[in-house]
Amino acid sequence: MKRSKAETAQTRRRILDAAAQAFKSNGIQGTGVAEIMAAAGLTHGGFYRHFASKDQLVAEMCAVSMDIFVDAAGTAAGMSHESFLEYIEHTLSAEYRDDTLGGCPLVAMGSELVRADAATRRAASQGFEDIVNVIAKWMPFEDPSAARVDAIFTLVSMIGAVTMSRIIDNPELSNQILDVTKKRLASLRAKARSAAKQHPVSPPESSQRRIKQRPARPGSKIQSKRTSAKSANADD
Amino acid sequence: MKRSKAETAQTRRRILDAAAQAFKSNGIQGTGVAEIMAAAGLTHGGFYRHFASKDQLVAEMCAVSMDIFVDAAGTAAGMSHESFLEYIEHTLSAEYRDDTLGGCPLVAMGSELVRADAATRRAASQGFEDIVNVIAKWMPFEDPSAARVDAIFTLVSMIGAVTMSRIIDNPELSNQILDVTKKRLASLRAKARSAAKQHPVSPPESSQRRIKQRPARPGSKIQSKRTSAKSANADD
DNA sequence: GGATTTAGGTGATAATAGTCATCTAATTGG
DNA sequence: CCAATTAGATGACTATTATCACCTAAATCC
Numbered sequence: 001m002k003r004s005k006a007e008t009a010q011t012r013r014r015i016l017d018a019a020a021q022a023f024k025s026n027g028i029q030g031t032g033v034a035e036i037m038a039a040a041g042l043t044h045g046g047f048y049r050h051f052a053s054k055d056q057l058v059a060e061m062c063a064v065s066m067d068i069f070v071d072a073a074g075t076a077a078g079m080s081h082e083s084f085l086e087y088i089e090h091t092l093s094a095e096y097r098d099d100t101l102g103g104c105p106l107v108a109m110g111s112e113l114v115r116a117d118a119a120t121r122r123a124a125s126q127g128f129e130d131i132v133n134v135i136a137k138w139m140p141f142e143d144p145s146a147a148r149v150d151a152i153f154t155l156v157s158m159i160g161a162v163t164m165s166r167i168i169d170n171p172e173l174s175n176q177i178l179d180v181t182k183k184r185l186a187s188l189r190a191k192a193r194s195a196a197k198q199h200p201v202s203p204p205e206s207s208q209r210r211i212k213q214r215p216a217r218p219g220s221k222i223q224s225k226r227t228s229a230k231s232a233n234a235d236d
Numbered sequence: 237m238k239r240s241k242a243e244t245a246q247t248r249r250r251i252l253d254a255a256a257q258a259f260k261s262n263g264i265q266g267t268g269v270a271e272i273m274a275a276a277g278l279t280h281g282g283f284y285r286h287f288a289s290k291d292q293l294v295a296e297m298c299a300v301s302m303d304i305f306v307d308a309a310g311t312a313a314g315m316s317h318e319s320f321l322e323y324i325e326h327t328l329s330a331e332y333r334d335d336t337l338g339g340c341p342l343v344a345m346g347s348e349l350v351r352a353d354a355a356t357r358r359a360a361s362q363g364f365e366d367i368v369n370v371i372a373k374w375m376p377f378e379d380p381s382a383a384r385v386d387a388i389f390t391l392v393s394m395i396g397a398v399t400m401s402r403i404i405d406n407p408e409l410s411n412q413i414l415d416v417t418k419k420r421l422a423s424l425r426a427k428a429r430s431a432a433k434q435h436p437v438s439p440p441e442s443s444q445r446r447i448k449q450r451p452a453r454p455g456s457k458i459q460s461k462r463t464s465a466k467s468a469n470a471d472d
Numbered sequence: 473g474g475a476t477t478t479a480g481g482t483g484a485t486a487a488t489a490g491t492c493a494t495c496t497a498a499t500t501g502g
Numbered sequence: 503c504c505a506a507t508t509a510g511a512t513g514a515c516t517a518t519t520a521t522c523a524c525c526t527a528a529a530t531c532c
Contacts, residue, residue, distance in 0.1 A: 001497035002508045011509080021340035027351060032489060045492085082476065099282060100350075106400065110347045114336075114402040115263060128404060152413055153393070153420045159394020164342065166350040167356045176515040177388055184389045184424075187336045237527035249478080268519060281522085288521065310490040376487045 012050045014040045021060045024108035025100045028058055028116070059119035065105045066127025073134045081193060084138040088185050091158055092178045097165050104131075107162045131155055140193050148193060154185050248286045250276045255297045258345035261336045264294055264352070295355035301341045304361025309370045317429060322335040324421050327394055328414045333401050340367075343398045376429050385431055386428060390421050 003011065012161060018039035022031040033054055036045035051057045076087050090096060106113070106124060113124050134220045139147035161181035168174040239247065255274035258267040267292055270280035287293045312323050326332060332339060342349070349360050356358060368387045375383035397417035404410040 001510070002499045003510075004499065008497095009510065018377070025351075027265060027348060028262060029353070034489085042509095043511050044490090045500085045512065048491070049509055107401070108347060108350075110399045110403065111345050112263060112347055113260075114344075114399070118405065121403060123407055125404045125409070128332070128400065129409070149416050152416045156396040156400050156413060156417060157389070157393040158396070160392035160394070161399060162347045163350070163399070164364065164392050164395060167346065167357060167360050169354065169361045173361070173365070177392060180385050180388045181392060184385075188420075209453070237480070238529050239480075240529060243529095244479065269521085270519085278479095279481050280520090281482065284521070285479055 011040070013043070015042070015047070015050055015057070016061055016064050019057055020065045020105075021101045023058070024065075024103065024105065025059060028112045030108055033057075035111060055117050055120070058116060059123055059154075060111070062105055062116075062120050062127070063123035066123060066130070069104050070127060071129040072133060077134050077137050079137065079140075081189065085186055086188055087138075088158065088182055092161060092182045094175065094178065097162055097174070097178065097190065098167075103162075104159070107159055107166075110159065110163060128155070140189075147193075150188065154188065157181055157185060247276070247278070251283070251286055251293070252297055252300050255293055256301045256341075257337045259294070259297060260301075260339065260341065264345055264348045268306060269293075276277070276297040289388065291353050291356070294352060295359055298349070298352075298356050298363070299359035302359060302366070305340050306370060307365060309367060313373050314369050315373065315376075317369055317425065320425055321422055323374075324390075324418055326392065328418045330411065330414065333398055333410070333414065336402075340395070340398075343395055343402075346395065346399060364391070374425065376425075382428075390424065393417055393421060 015036060019036045021038050022039060033047050036057075037044045037047055047057075048201075051060070073087065074088075076083060101106065106128065113121065116124070132148065132155055134142070135154055136147040136151035138151045141147040141150070158181065161177050163179045165174045168177065251272060255267075255272045258275060260274050263338035264424045269283050272293075273283055283293075287296070294295065309323065312319060312326075336344065349357065352360070368384065368391055371390055372380070375386045377383040377386070386445040394417065397413050401410045401413045404413065
């Protein structure tokens with residue numbers, strides 16, 4: 001039977017949340033539409049009242065899931081070295097590694113996203129950009145492009161580290177991967193900080209950018225303004 | 237009809253190679269047994285004369301494919317800074333990113349390997365260890381565990397970078413990811429080298445370890461001696 | 473060289489996949 | 503308050519899936 005508008009929106013959201021969990025823990029190809037609907041407390045038939053296809057669900061799930069992740073990072077993001085350490089400490093922790101339901105979609109379904117359709121890759125790419133911009137706020141460079149460079153490297157290292165730590169069946173090595181990455185990234189930022197101290201710089205606000213911008217609700221279309229990635233190389 | 241022993245072994249190898257290519261380009265769950273057999277020039281029925289299940293094929297494919305990758309890295313691995321630069325230059329190149337058929341299984345199917353069975357994860361873990369040991373040969377530390385730390389960080393960063401560069405739909409950003417990672421890893425090793433120069437050290441041969449050791453042919457059982465990963469933290 | 477073994481083809485199995493038609497009851501628009 | 507709309511359930515349809523039984527012809531073993 002028909003449901004109220006509020007209920008419908010709630011249901012749609014419930015499907016998206018169930019999809020996010022299922023996709024992250026069982027993979028995209030490993031999760032059926034019926035399974036997701038059941039997890040949302042529904043039967044399989046009603047699915048197509050909310051989404052035109054599984055692919056569309058995947059794309060929207062990716063957008064929503066990335067947004068959640070970006071927001072979480074964004075609220076944690078201060079300027080301080082300590083808040084940065086807290087962030088990598090959290091993201092590169094054993095608990096985070098073992099939490100296969102939550103966490104970043106780029107980690108949980110990275111190699112599947114490579115083969116995803118255009119809308120899904122767009123959402124994933126936008127999410128990546130967004131996280132880079134959040135992390136760049138931590139990087140104490142006068143030059144925004146230098147901060148961006150360090151942010152990109154920090155993010156890809158974290159993604160690689162968590163992914164590998166989940167694969168490795170030797171707990172000691174798995175832990176060591178997280179440990180090593182934590183320490184190296186911490187010292188990377190510390191180095192940037194001490195360099196910044198020697199050349200007293202303009203307030204770090206200057207390196208602030210758009211943190212996240214996506215149409216408040218992708219509805220049934222995922223489209224985000226393409227952000228032209230400046231290929232700025234600030235390096236040694 | 238029955239085939240000669242040599243032919244049978246050749247066929248088995250052909251299936252493994254076809255599986256490697258198919259899994260890398262379409263994912264594990266995205267590739268059917270029939271599809272692999274067809275790519276090997278066979279029909280689907282004969283599959284179970286060679287492998288007990290798809291899972292077993294996946295595990296062996298992972299072992300073989302990792303071995304190939306490790307061997308390729310191993311022959312390239314000299315002590316010189318230049319050969320290290322060549323290696324990351326190659327692995328973090330646009331051509332390597334766009335070659336979805338070849339390359340490292342950890343990149344091509346990373347998030348799927350997380351959910352793979354024990355034998356497959358074992359093969360992947362062993363492969364990871366092997367590559368770490370190859371890369372560690374490049375790291376000019378007196379302390380083997382320090383070399384290992386840098387090798388681990390280098391490897392996970394590369395894996396994360398190539399994976400993400402394959403997802404990102406913005407070519408400029410995708411290239412920048414590779415670029416940034418290349419430069420940061422090069423300077424990481426350069427720093428280690430200059431540090432090593434200041435404290436003249438014992439010959440780097442001392443940091444050499446077992447490069448790769450797996451039963452020459454896993455046959456129908458993947459088992460590799462577990463290498464206890466020393467959780468050595470040589471860091472700043 | 474005859475008996476046995478077996479690689480691989482053919483075909484069938486049962487399960488699961490994504491998608492859609494149809495029905496219903498209730499909400500919404502007027 | 504009646505008519506039009508529609509959220510969701512039921513059930514079906516078609517592909518595709520992993521797996522296996524069976525057959526055949528050739529290689530291997532004694």
